[in-house]
Amino acid sequence: MPQRSSAARAIVAMRHLVGPIVCSCALPALAQQPAATEVKAPPVQVISTTPLPGIGLPKDTVPANVQTGDAENLRNPSTMTTPQLMERSFDSVNVNEAQGNPYQPDVNFRGFTASPLLGTSPGLSVFQDGVRINEPLGDTVNWDLIPNSAISTITLVPGSNPVFGLNTLGGSIAITTKDGFAFPGLAAQAYAGSFGRAAADIEFGGARDRLGYFVTGNAFYERGWRDNSSSQIRQGFGKLSFRDRDASVDFSLTGADNTLNGSQAIPLSFLQQNREQSYTFPDTFNNQVVMANLVGKYALSPLNLLQGNVYYRGFKSKNFSTNVNDDFDPTLPVDTGNTQGQNVEVDVDTNGWGFGVQYSYLGNLGALKNQLTLGVSLDAARTDFTQSDQEANFAPDRSNLPVGPFSVETQARTDNTYWGLYATDTLSPASWIDITLAGRYNWAEVTIRDLSGTNPALDGNNRFSRFNPAAGVTFKPMPALTAYASYNEGMRVPTPVELTCASPAAPCALPNAFLADPPLDPVIAKTWEFGVRGSITPTVRWHATAYQTTLDNDILFVSASAAAPNTGFFQNVGTTRRRGVELGIGGTVHRLTFAASYSYINAQFRTSFTEFSPSNSSADAVGDIQVQSGNRLPLIPRNILKLRAAYLFGAGFTLGAGMYAQDSQYVRGNENNLDPSGKIAGYAVFVVDARWKFAPDWELFGVINNLFDRKYNSSGVLGTNFFNGPGNTFDATATTREVFYSPAAPLGAWIGIRYAPGARG
Numbered sequence: 001m002p003q004r005s006s007a008a009r010a011i012v013a014m015r016h017l018v019g020p021i022v023c024s025c026a027l028p029a030l031a032q033q034p035a036a037t038e039v040k041a042p043p044v045q046v047i048s049t050t051p052l053p054g055i056g057l058p059k060d061t062v063p064a065n066v067q068t069g070d071a072e073n074l075r076n077p078s079t080m081t082t083p084q085l086m087e088r089s090f091d092s093v094n095v096n097e098a099q100g101n102p103y104q105p106d107v108n109f110r111g112f113t114a115s116p117l118l119g120t121s122p123g124l125s126v127f128q129d130g131v132r133i134n135e136p137l138g139d140t141v142n143w144d145l146i147p148n149s150a151i152s153t154i155t156l157v158p159g160s161n162p163v164f165g166l167n168t169l170g171g172s173i174a175i176t177t178k179d180g181f182a183f184p185g186l187a188a189q190a191y192a193g194s195f196g197r198a199a200a201d202i203e204f205g206g207a208r209d210r211l212g213y214f215v216t217g218n219a220f221y222e223r224g225w226r227d228n229s230s231s232q233i234r235q236g237f238g239k240l241s242f243r244d245r246d247a248s249v250d251f252s253l254t255g256a257d258n259t260l261n262g263s264q265a266i267p268l269s270f271l272q273q274n275r276e277q278s279y280t281f282p283d284t285f286n287n288q289v290v291m292a293n294l295v296g297k298y299a300l301s302p303l304n305l306l307q308g309n310v311y312y313r314g315f316k317s318k319n320f321s322t323n324v325n326d327d328f329d330p331t332l333p334v335d336t337g338n339t340q341g342q343n344v345e346v347d348v349d350t351n352g353w354g355f356g357v358q359y360s361y362l363g364n365l366g367a368l369k370n371q372l373t374l375g376v377s378l379d380a381a382r383t384d385f386t387q388s389d390q391e392a393n394f395a396p397d398r399s400n401l402p403v404g405p406f407s408v409e410t411q412a413r414t415d416n417t418y419w420g421l422y423a424t425d426t427l428s429p430a431s432w433i434d435i436t437l438a439g440r441y442n443w444a445e446v447t448i449r450d451l452s453g454t455n456p457a458l459d460g461n462n463r464f465s466r467f468n469p470a471a472g473v474t475f476k477p478m479p480a481l482t483a484y485a486s487y488n489e490g491m492r493v494p495t496p497v498e499l500t501c502a503s504p505a506a507p508c509a510l511p512n513a514f515l516a517d518p519p520l521d522p523v524i525a526k527t528w529e530f531g532v533r534g535s536i537t538p539t540v541r542w543h544a545t546a547y548q549t550t551l552d553n554d555i556l557f558v559s560a561s562a563a564a565p566n567t568g569f570f571q572n573v574g575t576t577r578r579r580g581v582e583l584g585i586g587g588t589v590h591r592l593t594f595a596a597s598y599s600y601i602n603a604q605f606r607t608s609f610t611e612f613s614p615s616n617s618s619a620d621a622v623g624d625i626q627v628q629s630g631n632r633l634p635l636i637p638r639n640i641l642k643l644r645a646a647y648l649f650g651a652g653f654t655l656g657a658g659m660y661a662q663d664s665q666y667v668r669g670n671e672n673n674l675d676p677s678g679k680i681a682g683y684a685v686f687v688v689d690a691r692w693k694f695a696p697d698w699e700l701f702g703v704i705n706n707l708f709d710r711k712y713n714s715s716g717v718l719g720t721n722f723f724n725g726p727g728n729t730f731d732a733t734a735t736t737r738e739v740f741y742s743p744a745a746p747l748g749a750w751i752g753i754r755y756a757p758g759a760r761g
Contacts (some may be wrong), residue, residue, distance in 0.1 A: 040279045048155060049424060050163055050277040050373055052130040052295070052307050053176045057371065058428060061434040063472030063529055064161075065482035065582055065695040067091060071178065077191075077689040077703035077750070078658060080173075081145055082154065083107045087112040088687075090156055091545075092599040092660060093581040094640055096715040098742050099262030099283070099678075100226045103144040109669040110158065110549065111578040111603035111636045112170025114141040116285075120149060120496050123169040123525075127363065129177055129252065130309045130356055131293055132165065136381035136416040137348060138497040139167055143271045145289045149216040150237035152178045160490030160525035162440035162468035163422045165377065168490045169525040170549060171576070174314070179241045179250060180205035180212030181242040184483060191752025195745075196223030196230075199752075212241035225745050226263040228281040233258050241304040246299040254291040259284065265740035267721040268677075270728065275743045277712065280341065280398050286318040290512070303363040313352040313381075320345050324722050334393060338732050339403050340722075352381035369428035371454045379418040383496070386411050389710070394730045398723060411451040412458060414496040419443045424470075432477060438487070444493045448500060460502065464493045464522045481534040486526050493519040498555055498570040516597070521553040521572050538589030538737040549578045550606070558611050574607025575631060583692050591648040593656075599640040603633040611671055614719040615737040618674035625672045632673055635715060637682070652693030659686050667739055668681040669718030683712035685744075690737060697757040701709075704749045715742035 046056035047066050059066060067090045069079075079085040083105045087095040096106040098117065113122030122139035125132060134141055155174045157164065164172040184204045190200035220233035240251040262283045270277055294550040302308055325342050332338045358375040365372075388406040393400050422440035429435070443465045450458040464700040472486030498520055531545035554576040558569060579602045586595030606629050614623030615713035632638075639662060647655030661684035668741075670678030689703040719740045725731035 002172075004191070004480065013623075029324030032300065033668060046175060047157075049157070049161075050358060050375060050422075051127050051132070051165065051174070051377065052309060052356055052358045052375070053174065055305060055307075055371070056363075060476060061436075061474055062430070062483045063436055063474050064158050064432075064529055064545075065091065065533075065543060067156045071152055072182075073154075074151060075754070076147055076656075077691065077701045077752070078656065078687045078705070081143070081148060082146055084154065086173075086640065088644070088658060089595070091584055091597050092158075092580060092601060092640065093156075093438040094507065094637060095634055096742070097744060098715040099260075099263045100229050100264065100742055101224070101231055102222070102745075103231055103258070103260055104218075104262060104285070104626045105143065105528050107141075107143070107634075108636065109156065110170045110547065110580055111633060112549075114172075114173070116140050116142045116472050121554070122167055122495075123165070123171075124493070125168045126175070127172065128175045128251075128291075129162070129256070129295055131291065131311045131313065131354070132379050133291075133313070134167055134494070135348075136350060136352060136379075137383045137385065137414065137600055139492075140462070140496045142289075142315075142317075143232055143286055144253075144258045144260060144287060144598035145235070146175065146255065147216060147218050147235035147237045147256070148217050149235075150177045150214075152182065154174045159486065159527040159529055159547065160468070160470075160488045161438070162361045162470050162488060162490055163375075163424050163438050164490075165422075166442055167380075167492045168417055168443060169523065171490055172525075175743070177237065177239065177252060178203070178205065178216070178427070179206045179239050179242060180214040183214060183495075185397075185757055187754070187756040187758075189752055189754035193748050193750030194748035195225040195752060197221070197748075202480075207243075208403065210243050212239075212240045212243065214241070224261065226262070226276045226429060227278045227742070228261055228283075229278075230261050230265045231259070250293075250295045250721065252291075252293050252295075252711050254289065254293075256287065256289050258287045259755050260283075260287065262308045265717055265719075265742045267463045267723075267736075267738040267740055269718070269721065269724075269736070271713075271736060271741055273728075273745060275746075278398065279740075280322045280324065280394065280400070283321045283400070284319070286316075288316045289323045290314045292607060295394045301474060303361060305360040305362070307360070308355065308357040308756075310355040311353065313350075315348070315350040315352070315372040317348040318345070319348075325391075329730055336403060337389060339391040340732070341392040341400060342627050343400055343402060343406070345388045345390070345391045345406060347386045349382060350381055350383040355381040365427065367429075367688045370425065372425040375420075377418075377420045377422075379416070383416075384412075385414065385496075394723075396727060396729050398728070398730070408452065410455075412450055412500075414451045415445075415447040417445045418497070419446075421623070432475060434474045436470070436472040436474075438488070439467060441465070441467045442491055445497055446493065446499060448496055454674045458460075462494070462499055464491075466491050466522070466524070480536075481532065483522065483532045484530070486527075486529045490527070492520065492523040492525070492555075494555060494570070495536065504671045520555055523554055524552045526550050526552075529663075532592045537587070537589075538586075539587070542585040543582070544584075545582040547578075547580055547582075551576045556630060564707065571609075573605070573609050573627075576604065577606050578603045580640055586644075593605050593644075593648075595642070595644040597640075597642045601636055601638055602639070603636040605629060605631045605633065605671065610618075613671070613718060614701070615720055616669055616672070616675045616678065617737075626676070627671045631671060632666055634668045634671060635680075637665045639663045641684075654700075655684065655688075656687045656690070656692045659684060667718060675718065675739075678716070678718050680713050680716050680741070683710055683744075685710050685712070691703075697755060699754045699756065700751070701754060702749070704747065706745060709747040711746070712744050714742040714744045716740060 045059040113125040188202040201218040206216035218235040242249040356377040357580040387410040390398040391403040424438035470487040470488035529547040533543035584597035644658040663682035687708040
């Protein structure tokens with residue numbers, strides 16, 4: 001953990017008054033530590049349990065399996081991005097690379113997803129310094145817009161914790177950024193290797209008296225291991241800070257300008273020929289963001305703390321994709337009005353703003369030790385959405401050949417307004433018991449307006465409101481053992497994309513043309529969690545957790561076209577349920593750091609419904625399948641095993657190795673689990689990494705991913721292959737129904753150098 005400069009001591013008195021602050025105290029859980037640099041007993045972990053990263057609670061008082069990582073974890077050569085860190089270190093997390101791009105993964109936790117792709121059912125909320133960064137149009141999360149070198153801590157809070165607001169069905173991810181007090185000096189690194197990857201980042205921070213500053217920038221380029229899958233990442237972050245005895249203020253700016261190319265899933269027949277090829281291309285995303293955030297804390301008295309933030313977030317995205325024309329008629333000439341494909345260009349321009357105010361009281365309630373927090377928040381956004389279509393045919397390499405100009409299909413404006421009023425209180429009747437009560441009232445409005453003047457039926461207002469409660473208790477019968485139990489409820493409101501694509505009579509592609517469709521009900525989550533955790537020695541800890549989350553009125557994207565696997569509509573499908581177990585142990589013994597975790601996730605539909613999935617071999621004559629209660633949800637493995645060990649040799653050399661393994665999972669379109677080909681086989685992959693401090697302040701590092709070059713797939717969907725002509729060219733008279741897979745990356749190796757003076761090293 002980075003050491004604070006002497007200037008940071010100016011706020012020690014305030015911290016003694018108001019309690020530990022999570023952003024300066026949180027360390028990664030022992031089970032998630034990277035390669036060790038020294039063996040030492042960990043300090044008490046403090047966890048933030050509210051969106052604003054201010055007052056925290058000791059981890060042993062939190063009735064949940066909270067997991068943390070920090071800047072030191074992201075320095076590990078094997079975990080250099082946020083999704084990669086969570087996949088390899090956190091319980092019940094797996095990652096699907098449906099787009100074949102390392103910066104566009106679906107991050108899944110306990111069967112709930114945070115994804116950059118429209119149409120993926122969202123279930124995780126993500127915060128950066130108290131700002132909710134799920135994009136308002138589809139509640140998507142663009143992982144490429146989060147500057148990794150700016151991250152101080154990452155906290156994954158499981159369950160439907162209502163305090164974190166809308167979309168917190170399975171958990172919330174809270175990211176806290178660095179400041180110049182905790183991260184002084186210059187640090188830089190660069191690395192390069194497989195797939196044409198070259199990356200570098202630099203950061204500089206410092207403090208003088210009560211003022212601090214921190215700036216960082218990241219640059220990343222990769223050709224990609226698959227065809228047409230290059231990435232160019234440019235990220236920047238800066239923060240100015242003020243610290244006084246009773247107050248602190250931080251003003252930060254985040255910016256990014258990225259170009260991401262995806263390769264989509266490919267049919268099994270393609271996969272057997274060449275795993276690197278694309279289906280159709282290009283599929284390009286240009287993402288830009290500018291976010292300004294002002295965060296302040298003030299100690300009104302030794303027992304009263306006021307915190308708040310106000311922010312602006314501007315997000316722009318331009319997506320160009322090439323798709324097969326669902327309505328192509330092979331009996332007619334290929335000409336205008338009957339082309340093989342279609343180019344789709346989507347422009348999204350979002351301006352978001354909001355604020356949060358949070359009051360904490362740290363005094364006793366009678367004889368009860370108490371920590372009470374009351375808060376109110378507003379998140380508002382306006383999004384202009386434009387979709388334009390262009391007819392196209394396919395070249396022999398399956399790239400597009402445009403036919404005619406683009407024509408505007410949709411022009412719409414959506415307004416999101418989310419208000420929240422919340423409270424959480426932790427009471428301690430005795431030193432061995434802590435009781436937490438919490439709740440949040442959410443009020444949400446989603447307004448949709450047609451801007452083209454040709455589709456007035458699109459106009460509509462949708463309002464949702466609900467109070468969501470939570471309660472939990474922790475018991476500490478002895479210092480080395482804690483038991484806990486909790487219950488909480490959360491709410492997700494339908495996004496504008498879902499509300500405008502909810503009719504089976506008018507299915508849409510994603511990104512979709514907005515239509516006037518029937519309303520959807522909000523999703524309600526109810527989570528139970530029970531667990532025990534403890535320590536074997538001061539540096540070795542273990543945990544065991546069992547949980548169940550039930551969703552009422554769950555919303556899924558249901559396939560609706562035999563010709564295109566990503567065409568369909570959103571609908572409430574009744575009840576779904578996730579049950580699971582998490583077991584873990586880890587820590588340090590002499591020079592060895594180790595971690596082992598096992599996760600069991602049983603995700604099921606609990607309500608029967610009919611889905612159109614004509615590429616499913618069990619479909620009836622019209623292409624329908626019957627999904628039954630007890631069928632497993634797609635793309636969620638039941639069993640996940642993670643192992644990690646690192647040994648510190650002499651002369652500053654550390655060697656580490658890890659394994660990630662999961663069993664089989666069903667693909668999309670096989671929700672009834674009856675198509676024998678509609679599965680993704682289980683796999684195990686290995687990674688090795690090394691770090692060598694060859695001189696003061698200097699370090700060489702390297703990593704080999706997928707050490708044994710395992711050929712496996714991370715995502716899949718049942719669909720129709722239109723490219724069965726000579727050399728895999730377009731032939732609509734010889735289509736085949738196949739499973740489409742997103743292949744995972746092969747063996748890759750990278751080597752780099754890092755400069756980090758003093759404590760930063």
